[in-house]
Every structure is written in structure tokens, then in C-alpha cells.
Amino acid sequence: MRRKAVVLLSGGLDSAVTLFLALRNGYDCRALAFDYGQRHKAEIAGAKRIAAKAGVPLNVMRLPLPWKGSSLLDKKAVLPSGRTAREIKSGGIPTTYVPARNTVFLSIAASFAEAIGADTVFIGAHSEDSSGYPDCRREYLEAFDNVIKLGTRRGAEKRLGLEFPLADKTKAEIIRLGSSLGVPFQFTLSCYEGGKKPCMRCDSCVLRAKGFKEARVKDPCIIQKRK
Numbered sequence: 001m002r003r004k005a006v007v008l009l010s011g012g013l014d015s016a017v018t019l020f021l022a023l024r025n026g027y028d029c030r031a032l033a034f035d036y037g038q039r040h041k042a043e044i045a046g047a048k049r050i051a052a053k054a055g056v057p058l059n060v061m062r063l064p065l066p067w068k069g070s071s072l073l074d075k076k077a078v079l080p081s082g083r084t085a086r087e088i089k090s091g092g093i094p095t096t097y098v099p100a101r102n103t104v105f106l107s108i109a110a111s112f113a114e115a116i117g118a119d120t121v122f123i124g125a126h127s128e129d130s131s132g133y134p135d136c137r138r139e140y141l142e143a144f145d146n147v148i149k150l151g152t153r154r155g156a157e158k159r160l161g162l163e164f165p166l167a168d169k170t171k172a173e174i175i176r177l178g179s180s181l182g183v184p185f186q187f188t189l190s191c192y193e194g195g196k197k198p199c200m201r202c203d204s205c206v207l208r209a210k211g212f213k214e215a216r217v218k219d220p221c222i223i224q225k226r227k
Contacts, residue, residue: 002028004118006109009033009058011046013188013208014124014209015165017074017178019054020163022122024181029056030116032109033180035095037073037076040194049187061108071095085210088203089106094132096192096203102135106144106162114154119161120211121148126174130205138167171211188222198222 007019014085022029031054033047044060051058071094073076080094088094109121124183125136134140145162154160166174178185192202198221199205212219 002026003120004028004030004113004116005120006113006116007031007056007122007204008105008109008124008141008152009047010124011043011050011189012124013169013171013178013185013190014126014128014174015047016050016124016183016185017174017187018122018124019050020178020181020183022120022163023054023056027120027122028155029054030112030118031056031058031124032112033060034105034108035038035062035064035082036042036098036104037066038124039072039075040141042194043189046187050184053184053187055122057099059112063104063108065098065104066069070098072098076118080203081199083203083206085206088132088206090126092132093134094203097133100135102133102140103144106148110148110152110160112154113160114152117154119154119159121160121162123162123164124166125164126169128171128173141167160217168213171207172214175211175215175217178199184192188221 007022007029009015009019011029031051033044068074068196071079100115113121141164148162149155152160190204191198192201192204
């Protein structure tokens with residue numbers, strides 16, 4: 001019998017690579033996305049397309065966070081944009097940080113995993129995000145793995161844990177891995193604006209563009225100009 005896994009699938013690049021990696025490693029996956037009141041629903045639409053391409057069922061949980069506290073939740077707030085990758089990395093925690101988001105999502109994912117008898121919860125958090133978001137750090141992820149093992153029945157029985165296979169990878173390494181796995185990058189969304197085309201100005205677009213350039217892979221979301 002194949003091992004079951006719950007994979008957090010945001011519609012972004014990193015979570016898509018994590019899903020396809022879990023599938024390659026033989027897991028019977030269930031994807032989990034959240035409608036948490038974010039500025040746009042484009043990422044949820046992307047998650048649906050990615051899950052369909054991967055051939056896995058997707059659960060979308062509506063969990064609006066009414067207290068805002070993030071430029072991803074408040075349309076009146078200004079999104080960080082126009083910064084270089086170096087400025088982003090050295091700029092501290094950005095306004096796009098959603099208070100305790102991964103703690104909320106992982107708690108629900110652990111509950112879902114236990115309910116369906118899964119062995120693993122997967123999250124695509126990684127090192128470059130950790131420079132800004134405290135809940136993407138390896139230390140945090142290891143701590144939450146311990147929470148699952150201490151605070152759930154399957155965890156206490158050593159039958160459930162958290163995996164974060166991208167934690168120490170750069171964006172370029174993740175893109176190269178995704179390319180080798182056949183990840184449909186054209187369905188992934190990174191832009192904070194959520195428009196039909198990437199804005200190429202927000203922090204997420206800047207880091208994505210840098211990753212594709214360093215990986216020497218063409219981003220299918222960017223229309224290549226003819227010479």
C-alpha cells in the first residue's frame with residue numbers, strides 16, 4: 001500500500017515542485033489549499049490546475065483571516081515592489097508576511113493528515129523565503145515537526161511527521177528540480193498582484209525572475225520577445 005501524504009499547495013512555484021517531488025517519491029497525495037482572504041483568487045485557480053495536471057485531489061478550505069495585518073490581506077495596503085533581490089533579502093520581514101500563517105495551515109494539514117491516515121505533511125517552505133518570513137526557517141519547520149509528533153496520535157505513534165524537502169535549496173535549485181520533474185510552471189503564480197501577466201515589480205516576481213535566470217530555464221509565464 002502506498003504511503004499517503006497531505007501537500008500544502010498554494011498555487012505557487014515552490015508548493016508545485018513539492019507536490020511533484022512527493023509524487024515521484026511514491027506518495028499517494030492529497031493537496032490542500034486555503035482561501036484565507038488573500039488579495040486575489042488567482043493562486044487558488046492555479047492550485048486547481050496544478051492538482052489536475054498532477055492527477056491528485058485538491059481540498060480548498062475557506063478560512064478568511066478577518067484581522068488583516070498583512071498587505072496580502074488588505075487591498076488598501078501597499079505591496080513591496082521595485083526592490084532588487086539583494087534589497088529584498090536584507091530588508092527584514094516584509095509587509096506581505098501573514099501573521100502565523102504557516103502555523104495555522106500546518107495545524108489544519110496535520111489534522112487532515114491524521115483523519116485520512118496519512119504518514120506525512122509536505123510544505124514547500126525554503127531558505128530564500130526564510131530571510132524574510134520567520135515561519136519558513138528550518139528551525140521553525142523542525143519545531144513544528146516536533147509539535148506533530150508530540151501533539152497528534154499518529155505522531156506519538158511515529159506514523160506522522162512533517163517534511164520540508166526544499167528548506168535548504170535556492171530558488172534556482174528548486175526550478176531546476178521542478179524542471180526535471182515536469183512541473184507545469186505555466187500554471188504557477190508568484191506575482192502578488194495576481195494579474196493575467198506577472199507585474200515583474202513585486203518582490204515575488206523579482207525573486208522568481210532571478211531564480212529562472214540563475215537556473216538557465218525559461219519561465220513559461222513570461223512572453224519571450226522576438227529578436
